[in-house]
Amino acid sequence: MTKPPHPDPRRALTLRDVSEASGVSEMTVSRVLRNRGDVSGATREKVLHAARSLGYVPNKIAGALASQRVNLVGVIIPSLSNMVFPDVLTGISAVLEDTGLQPVVGVTNYSPDREESVLYEMLSWRPSGVILAGLEHSEASVSMLTQAGVPAVEIMDVDGAPVDSAVGISHRRAGREMAGAIIAAGYRRIAFLGTMMPYDHRARKRLEGFEETLAKSGLVLADREFYTGGSALLKGREMTEAVLRRTPDVDFLYYSNDMIGAGGLLYCLEQGLDVPGRMGLAGFNNIDLLDGLPRRLATMDACRKEIGRIAAEIVSGKRPTGQVGGEIVELTPRLQPGDTIRKV
Amino acid sequence: MTKPPHPDPRRALTLRDVSEASGVSEMTVSRVLRNRGDVSGATREKVLHAARSLGYVPNKIAGALASQRVNLVGVIIPSLSNMVFPDVLTGISAVLEDTGLQPVVGVTNYSPDREESVLYEMLSWRPSGVILAGLEHSEASVSMLTQAGVPAVEIMDVDGAPVDSAVGISHRRAGREMAGAIIAAGYRRIAFLGTMMPYDHRARKRLEGFEETLAKSGLVLADREFYTGGSALLKGREMTEAVLRRTPDVDFLYYSNDMIGAGGLLYCLEQGLDVPGRMGLAGFNNIDLLDGLPRRLATMDACRKEIGRIAAEIVSGKRPTGQVGGEIVELTPRLQPGDTIRKV
DNA sequence: CGGCTGTATGTTATCGCTAACACTTCGCCG
DNA sequence: CGGCGAAGTGTTAGCGATAACATACAGCCG
Numbered sequence A, B: 001m002t003k004p005p006h007p008d009p010r011r012a013l014t015l016r017d018v019s020e021a022s023g024v025s026e027m028t029v030s031r032v033l034r035n036r037g038d039v040s041g042a043t044r045e046k047v048l049h050a051a052r053s054l055g056y057v058p059n060k061i062a063g064a065l066a067s068q069r070v071n072l073v074g075v076i077i078p079s080l081s082n083m084v085f086p087d088v089l090t091g092i093s094a095v096l097e098d099t100g101l102q103p104v105v106g107v108t109n110y111s112p113d114r115e116e117s118v119l120y121e122m123l124s125w126r127p128s129g130v131i132l133a134g135l136e137h138s139e140a141s142v143s144m145l146t147q148a149g150v151p152a153v154e155i156m157d158v159d160g161a162p163v164d165s166a167v168g169i170s171h172r173r174a175g176r177e178m179a180g181a182i183i184a185a186g187y188r189r190i191a192f193l194g195t196m197m198p199y200d201h202r203a204r205k206r207l208e209g210f211e212e213t214l215a216k217s218g219l220v221l222a223d224r225e226f227y228t229g230g231s232a233l234l235k236g237r238e239m240t241e242a243v244l245r246r247t248p249d250v251d252f253l254y255y256s257n258d259m260i261g262a263g264g265l266l267y268c269l270e271q272g273l274d275v276p277g278r279m280g281l282a283g284f285n286n287i288d289l290l291d292g293l294p295r296r297l298a299t300m301d302a303c304r305k306e307i308g309r310i311a312a313e314i315v316s317g318k319r320p321t322g323q324v325g326g327e328i329v330e331l332t333p334r335l336q337p338g339d340t341i342r343k344v
Numbered sequence C: 001c002g003g004c005t006g007t008a009t010g011t012t013a014t015c016g017c018t019a020a021c022a023c024t025t026c027g028c029c030g
Numbered sequence D: 001c002g003g004c005g006a007a008g009t010g011t012t013a014g015c016g017a018t019a020a021c022a023t024a025c026a027g028c029c030g
Helices: A015-022 A026-034 A041-054 A060-067 A084-099 A112-123 A139-148 A171-184 A201-216 A232-246 A258-270 A288-292 A304-315 B015-022 B026-034 B041-054 B060-067 B084-099 B112-123 B139-148 B171-184 B201-216 B232-246 B258-270 B288-292 B304-315
Strands: A072-077 A102-107 A129-133 A152-157 A165-169 A190-195 A223-227 A252-255 A280-282 A299-301 A328-330 A334-336 B072-077 B102-107 B129-133 B152-157 B165-169 B190-195 B223-227 B252-255 B280-282 B299-301 B328-330 B334-336
Touching: A015 A026, A015 A041, A026 A041, A060 B060, A072 A084, A072 A112, A084 A102, A084 A129, A084 A304, A102 A112, A102 B102, A112 A129, A112 A139, A129 A304, A152 A201, A152 A304, A165 A171, A165 A304, A171 A201, A171 A252, A171 A280, A171 A299, A171 A334, A190 A201, A190 A232, A190 A258, A223 A232, A232 A252, A232 A258, A232 B288, A252 A258, A258 A280, A258 A288, A258 B288, A288 B232, A288 B258, B015 B026, B015 B041, B026 B041, B072 B084, B072 B112, B084 B102, B084 B129, B084 B304, B102 B112, B112 B129, B112 B139, B129 B304, B152 B201, B152 B304, B165 B171, B165 B304, B171 B201, B171 B252, B171 B280, B171 B299, B171 B334, B190 B201, B190 B232, B190 B258, B223 B232, B232 B252, B232 B258, B252 B258, B258 B280, B258 B288
Parallel strands: A072 A102, A072 A129, A129 A152, A152 A165, A165 A328, A190 A223, A190 A252, A252 A280, B072 B102, B072 B129, B129 B152, B152 B165, B165 B328, B190 B223, B190 B252, B252 B280
Antiparallel strands: A299 A334, B299 B334
16 A cells, blocks of 8 residues: 555544644744744745645644643633623633633533532643632532632622632622612602522522611512523513512512513503602613513613623733732622603 | 652642552553553552542543544534523533433634634644534635544534534524414514524525515515614513514514514513504524413424434434434424414 | 462652753844 | 844654553452
8 A cells, every 4th residue: 555645544633744734843833833933934934835835733732731831711610501601701702812811611500519510620621720610619629629720710790708809790780779779769668579599699689688778668579480491571471470460569579680570571461550750660780682572671780791801801911910819800880770760 | 968758749640640649550450540451459459549649630631632532512502692502502411420420511702704713723723523503604604624533413404514523403484484483373463573694594594584474475574673682671661662563464474593582572562552452472492481470482492412412423323323423313393382473 | 498489569760841051143232 | 343232943842631551459250
């Protein structure tokens, strides 16, 4: 059997193949492909041509092992179907794009155990940074993060102590401010409708802040309703119906997210309720979807893209930070009164 | 300076650290951590204890290089904000979970150039398979895929020739069937509202199939309207308003996706139009959101989870396929008439 | 009790690439 | 015109793990 023009096609190409095809050393090929060091124009052309015509794709595994550098950033979030996280990812990608870093996404489904294993898996690839949602993590996760020796940014929340850096808003404060606005508008029989998830700490903190401010005005929640899973829009409807049946005199519905809020709003409008006169509504997150609703739901912007951007700046060392350790960036959520709270 | 109990904490731990801490060879540690080969119970315990107490996280980069095996599967999709792709990912993850493989997601924003660079980046990590949306790719992408020597599954679409395997539905057929149902219900002045994106090939194919069937009944589109970017729900409203103003006598609105369809539906109901009597509507995808709408939009299920599942089975070699090369799996989209098409 | 089998462990040689340094040529200056 | 710096290229030695083979030590049989 004679030597074929291309060696065994099942074997992946290596630097050596390119080096042989172009008549220079592997090192020079490596330099050309990474744009590093001095290489003459003629050699560069030769090498690039050979690499392209062979269809060579560098092996980053070997490269990373040799250089002890990995251009990946782990991003760990609870869910993709939440609308919220794609926005954060957009912010992250926008910044990372011109740093040579690349985000790798892991999803936990709000489970601390899954978070731990996703984190373990990610760290085993030795990323140059990690961004993860929330401040609550298993003990093992925290110790992995500190051991890892790379920047870790906890995002979305600042109510607590981060392992390293944190970027987010205070959900307690968001809850308090929303309660304040609702009370100021004159509503008094207020119900909460939200997720059941024991691990949605941010929704929990918003509720805590919310009730705290109600209490200061001598109020307590008139009713509360929780859900898990399913189409959020539909759940919003169903929960709203349940609350209105059970507690007909409520005058305000505070939802833990915009999606169920939108469902509730559609339901109220169908029922012919006077919104915001007889009934006020508010959600949380300021998702795009709201723009298309018959009426703009009151909500609070969670600064999602901004959070992503800043987190990415921190992991990529782009931030003009003087300090050695982590930094905490608290953003301010903006109340969007929309059309579902009475004007004062 | 004396030797500290733990060596330089900035240096990441290696097998050697664990091996020294437990008094066995690196090889034995490696065997324990991978559950491979025969290791005595006593040694296993010793090693596991040492690894845990040190907080050792294996270096998969080195492992992958040595074993020439990478437990990653690249998944390349156009967008995360589309609602569609998270479902596909769910299907993929569900299957991969018990194969030891892990999906890594890349997003192209419907740009062939970005697709090419995302693919290049992924292949440079030598994944054990690639799943990517659509059958249309740049020449370079196709050649990378064939060269890579790993299973490649093109998903969502089967109208065309795949590089290796394909799993999806025929969008031409979906368009034809929807047109058939609409005509059968007696609608005649039909408009199309959809994405402008030149690279949304699947929407294009649906429209082609749709017009084809219209033509067979001697019909042509009464109007068409396109959009790019923005909140899809809002765009659906705006486009619908534009069409109704421009062509008041249309009696059916066919949307390229459910989200804009939902916006259109809300608009029509607000205008007090008789749906589905005076005006019929249909979308595409059967997204969850529809469950919460005042009326159920007619749509067609794109079998998203199923597609993800089967694609994952193919890349993981779980499929009882006899053939050597790729296989093509065509799923059948199901028409969901909902409440926005007249019953015949 | 020699030799054989099998279990439990250690040794050696990569995997494909890059850091660090060594080595040529030049050109240019004193 | 000898020497020195810079530009361009090559050589060597790992990076941290695993495959494949080698070894050690039981137990067991004829």
